[in-house]
Amino acid sequence: xxxFDKNYHPPGTSPGTLIExxxxxxxxxxxxxxxxxxxxxxxxxLATPDECRPYLENDSITWIHLQGLMPAxxxxxxxxxxxxxxxAMEDILNKGQRPKIEExxxxxxxxxxxxxxxxxxxxxxxxxxxxxxxxxxSFHAGDSDPFGPLYKxxxxxxxxxxxxxxDYLLYCILDLIVDQGYPLxxxxxxxxxxxxxxxxxxxxxxxxxxxxxxxxxxxLLLRRNLWPQREVLTHLLRGENPLIRxxxxxxxxxxxxxxxxxxxxxxxxxxMAASMIDVYLSSTSNRLNEIMRVLTxxxxxxxxxxxxxxxxxxxxxxxxxxxxxxxxxxxxxxPMILGVMIAMVIGMIIYFKRKHWL
Numbered sequence: 001x002x003x004f005d006k007n008y009h010p011p012g013t014s015p016g017t018l019i020e021x022x023x024x025x026x027x028x029x030x031x032x033x034x035x036x037x038x039x040x041x042x043x044x045x046l047a048t049p050d051e052c053r054p055y056l057e058n059d060s061i062t063w064i065h066l067q068g069l070m071p072a073x074x075x076x077x078x079x080x081x082x083x084x085x086x087x088a089m090e091d092i093l094n095k096g097q098r099p100k101i102e103e104x105x106x107x108x109x110x111x112x113x114x115x116x117x118x119x120x121x122x123x124x125x126x127x128x129x130x131x132x133x134x135x136x137x138s139f140h141a142g143d144s145d146p147f148g149p150l151y152k153x154x155x156x157x158x159x160x161x162x163x164x165x166x167d168y169l170l171y172c173i174l175d176l177i178v179d180q181g182y183p184l185x186x187x188x189x190x191x192x193x194x195x196x197x198x199x200x201x202x203x204x205x206x207x208x209x210x211x212x213x214x215x216x217x218x219x220l221l222l223r224r225n226l227w228p229q230r231e232v233l234t235h236l237l238r239g240e241n242p243l244i245r246x247x248x249x250x251x252x253x254x255x256x257x258x259x260x261x262x263x264x265x266x267x268x269x270x271x272m273a274a275s276m277i278d279v280y281l282s283s284t285s286n287r288l289n290e291i292m293r294v295l296t297x298x299x300x301x302x303x304x305x306x307x308x309x310x311x312x313x314x315x316x317x318x319x320x321x322x323x324x325x326x327x328x329x330x331x332x333x334x335p336m337i338l339g340v341m342i343a344m345v346i347g348m349i350i351y352f353k354r355k356h357w358l
Contacts, residue, residue: 032066033051
């Protein structure tokens with residue numbers, strides 16, 4: 001996950017200008033339309049956005065989903081059909097927007113963040129949504145379509161979603177996006193458990209610190225991208241827009257509760273990651289202290305031995321001097337000094353153990 005992943009226009013560009021940030025092949029874009037009532041259901045792919053015009057004249061609910069990298073001409077064409085605001089179309093093309101909600105004439109425009117996990121990295125993908133009286137238009141530039149489970153629910157005649165209006169379909173889309181945070185946070189929980197086990201092992205590797213910093217970085221960026229989604233749902237729950245019916249508020253409140261739970265988990269994981277750094281530093285410090293303790297014991301044992309060896313290494317000998325070393329001429333002088341040195345080491349070890357220093 002990058003620190004800065006937003007596409008933007010050069011400073012000074014006119015508002016509402018659509019500029020493609022990279023070349024787009026037509027085959028990379030899929031336009032899917034789902035048109036349904038309580039009894040009828042149509043699910044098909046469109047070659048061009050103009051093919052959706054006949055469905056807008058019916059009383060059915062129409063969902064148009066554009067999946068993949070979108071050329072500016074396609075967005076402009078969709079905007080002409082549904083009279084989308086130029087600033088909203090600009091936000092669709094400029095990926096990496098902050099989650100938000102805007103009210104336009106007879107439309108609601110929302111940007112949500114869809115978290116996805118890829119190997120050891122986390123990717124934040126933008127989902128742009130327009131809500132009208134009886135239609136929804138969604139844009140997602142990712143590699144795979146995230147709404148597969150929702151398509152299956154729509155195919156069932158007995159489901160609640162087929163008997164509701166477009167605002168309930170909007171709730172289902174938002175709920176799927178928000179709930180995508182649960183499996184992602186579950187994987188974060190598993191990473192935290194692995195790191196905690198590594199911290200409790202006798203030998204802590206230096207790579208563990210890099211894993212902790214990587215985890216903290218991803219949690220920080222995840223919080224930055226998911227926190228504003230609460231504001232989007234709070235705005236919808238105010239009940240000031242006629243496109244959101246009273247019966248949908250109960251479901252939106254449940255979705256809002258999910259955002260709170262996810263943010264609580266993120267905050268808990270961030271605190272745990274911060275505490276793991278303290279545990280790592282403490283573990284490293286304790287390990288260093290153990291090493292220093294062992295080295296200090298060894299040095300302490302050799303200090304008196306070094307003194308004895310240095311003392312008798314001077315070799316001062318004179319046959320008539322009373323201050324000469326008589327031990328130099330003793331028959332058992334050498335084994336006696338060795339015995340004294342061994343006794344000193346044994347005595348010091350016994351003393352250290354009684355003091356619980358060893």
